[in-house]
Amino acid sequence: MKLYRAAAFSSGGKGGNPAGVAICSRALSESTMQALARDVGYSEVAFLHPEGGSWRVRYFAPEIEIPFCGHATIAAGAILGLNHGVGQYDLKTNLANVPVVASMSNAGWMARFVSPRTFTRELAPLHVERLRDCFGLAADELDAGLPPRLMNAGANHALIALRSRRRLSHMGYAFSELLQVKRELDLATVTLVYRESDDVFHARNPFAAGGVYEDPATGAAAAALAGYLRDLGIKRSGSLRIIQGEDMGRRSEIFVDYDAARGTGVRIAGEVSVWGGSELDARLMAVD
Structure with a gap:
């Protein structure tokens, strides 16, 4: 088993969201993963092993298993490309088959995938109020044109849109209180966004459920945001650029493209900076 470390959705070779990608010869036990x-300590590690003509993949945060993770999928695509060449690789997640394409650009490795199907649901007013309380947000600080919703593209995310980029930059939250709301709603993250234009959004993603204060780039949430915009008729199709991680000092860029058909998967792409790989040592292997 070889563990690679890479930053997905990096920008000009810098920033991005660190992910572990473990290439295994066989399935590992849940306790080992x-x-x-x-031990790795990143927001997610993707564990892959061959299964027929595909790759079985599972995603683990430091505290829980995640049904789908966008940035670790992007990182996995680049690592598969590094080992086996550019092209498409079919990943079998817990939810769906997800094709990922590895390619090269002047910046280095790139990867793109098509997300699982999307859907959007109402959030109860009580949950919206509790989420606002967790972040210390007044009702008039929210963007009325982007109402709070639960959105999904493989995992649940709650969307809270803010009127001010400055307010987004000052995000802080009550960790234990938000964790409780996330457990009640089965949320992977809460996605806070500021809409700079129809095509450009700034985002921050607290990930208390996984034991991480904040994610610098969240591909699954980016796909869910596209589904949300489509479902609410705000932007029925087209492209988006999502800038995330700036306020953490890890600027990330997520490129999004989607069609008008409701529920269909969303195309997510980004740059990947690969830091290298190493064989796991005996101490870690002994967990299995």
Whole structure:
């Protein structure tokens, strides 16, 4: 088993969201994967092993398994490309088959995938109020044109849109209180966004459920945002650029493209900076 470390959705070779990608010859036990994810300490580690003509993949945060993770999928695509060449690789996640394409550009490795199907649901007023309280947000600080919703493209995310980029930059939250709301709603993250234009959004993604204060780039949430915009008729199709991680000092860029057909998967792409790989040592292997 070889563990690679890479930053997905990096911008000009800098920033991005660190992910672990473990290339395994066989399936590992859940306890081993959870222990390794906790040891690595990134927001997610993707564990892959060959299964027929595809690759079986599972995603683990330091505290929990995640049904789908966009940035770790982008990182996995680049690592598969590094090992086996450019082209398409079919990933079998817990939810759906997700094709990922690895390619090269002047900046280095790139990857893109098509997300699982999307859907959007109402959030109860009580949950919206509790989420606002967690972040210390007044009702008039929210963007009325982008109402709070639960959105999904493989995992649940709650969307909170703010009127001010400055307010987004000052995000802070009550960790334990938000964790409780996330557990009640089965949320992966809360996605806070500021709409700069119809095509450009700034985002921040607290990830208390996974034991991480904030994610610098969240591909699954980006796909869910596109589904949300489509479902609410705000932007029925087209392209988006999502800038995330700036306020953490890890600027990330997520490129999004989607069609008008409701529920269909969203195309997510980004640059990947690969830091290298190493064989896991005996201490870690002994967990299995």
